Amino acid sequence: MPRVLGYAEPLSVAPGEEIRFMVGTLDGPRRYRAEVVRVVCGDVAPDALKTVRVPTSIDGEHAGVPQPIHAGSYAVVERPDAFAGLTRFTMHAFIQPTRVPMRPVPQRQVIMGTWAEDRGTGFALLLDEAGALALLLGGRLISLGAPLTARRWYHVAASVDLTARTATLRQAPLAEHTPSLERAIERTLTLDASAQPGAELFLAAARRGIEAGRLATTWHFNGKLDRPALVRRALTSAELAAPGLAIAPEDLLAAWDLGADIDGERVSDRSPNHLHGRTVNAPKRAVTGHNWDGTAMDWRRAPEQYGAIHFHDDDLHDAGWAPSLTTRIPADARSGVYALRLAADGGPDFWVVFYVRPPRRGPRASIAFLASTATYLCYSNYRARMRPGPAELYIGALPTVDTTDLLLMHHPELGGSTYDVHSDGSGVCHVSRRRPLVNVRPTGRLWNLLLDLCLLDWLEAHELPYDVITDDDLHAEGLPLLQDYAVVLTGCHPEYYSREMLDALAAYLGRGGRLMYMGGNGFYWRVSYPASHPGLIEMRRAEDGTRAWVESVGEYYHSSTGEYGGLWRRQGRAPNVLAGVGFVAQGFDRSSYYRRTEAGHDPRARFIFEGIAEDVLGDFGLFGDGAAGLELDAFNTALGSPPWALVVASSENHSNAFQLVNEEMNVSFAGADGQFSAAVRADMVFYEHPAGGAVFSTGSIAYVGSLGHAHHANNISRLTLNVLRRFLDPSPFKPPTSR
């Protein structure tokens, strides 16, 4: 495994601009070597890796130090004065624990309180190691001793009277649609402790201490927390049993409304004391609360039913590492995919990938490669294949990882991908680039960036100048980023798209732009970039589609933007509308080939096949010996494919591992695999846009892996070159008039 890791800020820089690298070592201080390279071709075959060294001020050897990652989300109220010296008080909240008891290592989970492990002082309402409600105060712990049930809502409370030396604990399951044998439990116990000094108050965590100058937390709560409140007096049993009872404002110390400010980090206190806090590590907001009754699915329509936050002990937004190396990208640097290559003894190199865009002002290439940075991020730190489960049944072969991927299983604090689940089993709907990204690199699994580099290698081989721009740039800047390019090429799998990105591509086509969609399963899921959390992407696997996990019911709307999450296909913007094709099937054992269709002989398509005599195309390639493979898209006018588009070639004879995706099967049926179903295919599509531009789509992720076959002398390479050359020609395309 690599012994030195890092990440970059910003992700995309222009020549002459500064970039910072946050570098940290594993297992203690360690010297490492750094160099900046432009990556031309990835490690797709023996000796295929091609990089060009770019001399910078940070080349050479450096002393590396460990930089910890503090994963786990919580909220903190930084008003120690407000919580000092309390002698009579009550903490209460609605909670839905999702990991009780903690396994494999039993651990406490704090609901709320000021407990500070490093000081041994404070108070906290928590779940003990067995998952039972407990109170910790000045080092004394009392527990109800009755473990809670995971994923059931409770009202929990601790009413403390230090002068009477008692505390009353109460846990009461809420009446829900599912029957339960549990009853409310309330006990008044002796508590011999003194009032505690002031400290910051945490929701869903406790303070561990200050480590390397940063606040570290522990005992993270897994689950939902709704309406946590602190009352200035010890509530009576009757009051505890009536959680809806209004408390006089003068008695309220704090009453946090977690349903407010859902799109940001703020946690608002509704008491007169304004004890507002903030969330850390992007817990999931816009989640159903204890009173959600199923009548509203959109948090904006019933905010009072979305008063909860779902915290996880493995949430991560910003690793917060100190910058280790800072340099300026040379003013004459070519636009491209770059990496800071980190080498240390005892493990493979670690690649910190970043992108050099063209100068902000100045000449541009005619061709833009749009790096799928949203998709790379959604797949970043993907560990699902290393967890038990039937992955092999859908892959059709043994899952394969490398030793760098193993880092993720040894260092869970690196956080997961949107294909993973949290430690409590709920789906990961936030991913951040402010942490080491273990699998975004020019080595490893033949997927995403590594495959996309085949396209750059092909452009280089044909001496076609190109610029590299990113999804992140496109989201932020929109059409102006694209408008000067004659042709925009996507990567092989631009799966995750924000509305802003889709709008920009549509507007580009509306101005006569030419789009080459060089992959499969593109424009599929909606994502958003929360303005409040730089570097973060939010996505919700709602309703339909090929899903690594299923979004919780009632939580389909993004917290950051209020947008309805899920497939673009379910939101009136199927990929077919833009690309002419949309996702239909996947399989990961072997690829197949395309066959030129009758429509491929249409005079409108003649330029595509110039110099290509054969009808069978792409029966070779890096992935599974074929150009049609991994994930496949097909033409479908019912989903918006332009009716005048030409399906110039289609793939056939896919393996049994290829299955129709579930959104293509309203009722499940037999014979849906590549050996039985003609619907399992990639369609290669060309259409002229009414604005004078055009779209060419390959409909297959594996396609770009065929470009380099036989030193780029093959029919896939020739066909792609034919399309690109015509797309570079400014003569407008004209759609047929009679279709």
Place this chain on the structure above:
Amino acid sequence: MFAIDPGRLDLVREFRERPFGPHSPELQAVLNVLRAARHCQNLLLVCTRPHREWILAEKQPGGLPPRLLTDRVFASLQEAEWHAFRVRWEAVTGQPLPPLDPA
């Protein structure tokens, strides 16, 4: 439920010759059983030298790292698939595969 006929060595030969499909429907049925069997579904390959060496590993529950079976080292993915097929065949049918004719 479908059960593997341990006498169908023709399907074994088919797999050895073409581990990555397309497969005949009968071989696919065999693979479905072998890959879904609870006691054999957690195999994983860890590439230790790019393009040259893979080690078999077993995925572990509870978020733990895979256990590397360091005596199971392969020079190709095909070799690894063939090994996994053989050990699963024996685990599921209770019978080791007899030596096959040379491919």
